[in-house]
Amino acid sequence: MNINSFNIENEYPQLNNKKILLAVSGGVDSMTLLHLFSLTKLNFSIAHCNYNLRSNESLEDEFLVKKIAKKLKIELHIKNINTKNYLNKNKLSVQIAARKIRYDWFNSLIDKYHFSYIITAHHLDDQLETLLINIGRGSGIEGLIGIPESKLLLRPLLNFTKKEILTYANDNNVIWNEDSSNSKNNYLRNSIRNLLIPKWKDLVPDLEKNLKKTINNLKSTNFIINELIRDFKNINFIKSDHGIRININELKKLNPNSFFLHAIFKKYGFNHPNEIIKIINSQKGKRIESVTHVILRDREDLILNDLNKDLDKNSYQIKLIPQRINTPINIEISNNPFSNLDKSISVDPTLLNSILEIKRPTNGDYFYPSGMIGKKKLSKYFKDEKYSKFDKENQWILTSQNEVVWIIGKRADRRFISNKNSKKRMYISID
DSSP states (O other): OOOOGGGGHHGGGTTTSSSEEEEHHHSSHHHHHHHHHSSSOEEEEEEEOOOOOOOOOOHHHHHHHHHHHHHOOOOOEEEEEHHHHHHHHOOOOOHHHHHHHHHHHHHHHHHHHOEEEEEEEOOHHHHHHHHHHHHHHHHHHHOOOOOOOOSSSEOOTSSSHHHHHHHHHHHHTTTOOOOGGOOOOOSSHHIIIIIIIHHHHOTTTHHHHHHHHHHHHHHHHHHHHHHHHHHHHHHOOETTTOOOOOOOOHHHOOSSSHHHHHHHGGGGGGOOHHHHHHHHTTTOOOOOESEEEEEEETTTEEEEEESSSSOOOOOOEEESEEEEEEEEOOEESSOOOOGGGGEEEEGGGGOSSEEEEOOOOTTTTTEEETSSOOOHHHHHHHHHHTTOOOHHOOEEEEETTTTTEETTTEEEEEBBBTTOOSSOOOEHHHH
């Protein structure tokens, strides 16, 4: 594809009739992209972030973007930030901080002005730099693909080299500012750009052309892998009340095992497949946590759950009258029996307080299980019933004056259930 014949509206038809946010720094890449957009009838605005890291150069970039935006009569959004203060406060590197500042701001603009797409000026040389950085980090296939696009974030120049962009800019009188920091080798990306890639290009004249082929091949491979993972999850990720159950034997069948375990669980913050292998081979009750999720070993399954999902530990009072409630769970109380005997109980209201309570079990709770002699601690009941940790944490009980009436959906206390001598009966069911 030749950049001179590149038609953004044809290549990206989804942009038509949409509000677009174009990221413009003032450098040759983004100013060229701005020029290409100015030749279209697309509805776009400009976003310029001034990090105030390069003194006068930062001001000159902002001035240039303002000047061109005014000339083109394009809406302009500018963010000025003291990046050094931000670095000190958040303990981040310059490049990571700049990226976070930039995209947090872009997202705020999307929310406020309802933009449908963000457009950036990343190009093929950026792809090559990213590929080498990720190789050095031991990245998987997704890292080797380079800089991705998404439904929201588009990068129209990814197939063009820096040389092609410079030639186009000069031929079309595009104005831009040079960033002097690009010539300094104090960042890994700059060192790769200035020292490594020029020598590589001398050795491999068709490097950019071959890179395109490599990236396309890797994308195809990654697509196939994602399809396999999607099919596995559709079959083996079973939703339950307490998380997602995954059969351990099915996980063990995956080959190569370490590769697929990483590919499946990295989305949930588990980046080291050995920790998944370890819990697969561990005893029941073992658990591991990522920043966002937890995995519990439970008999023949792993249970995957959201770590940040708050466990409701409140108690809820309900009147013992015919009614339906849906907080904290769906409960119905009726004068008439329910058809599903496994999910309902029949109680004698004369033995109960008129106000009942739905709450979580606490240490020391006990009940008198229906169909059994004597009493039993709830903790012993849970153990006998082979409750997982998640099962125990998510179980509700129904109580009357702090006495357990029902382990909801499981077992009733025989002291309160109706019998042949009961003159009154109430029926309680869980959906």
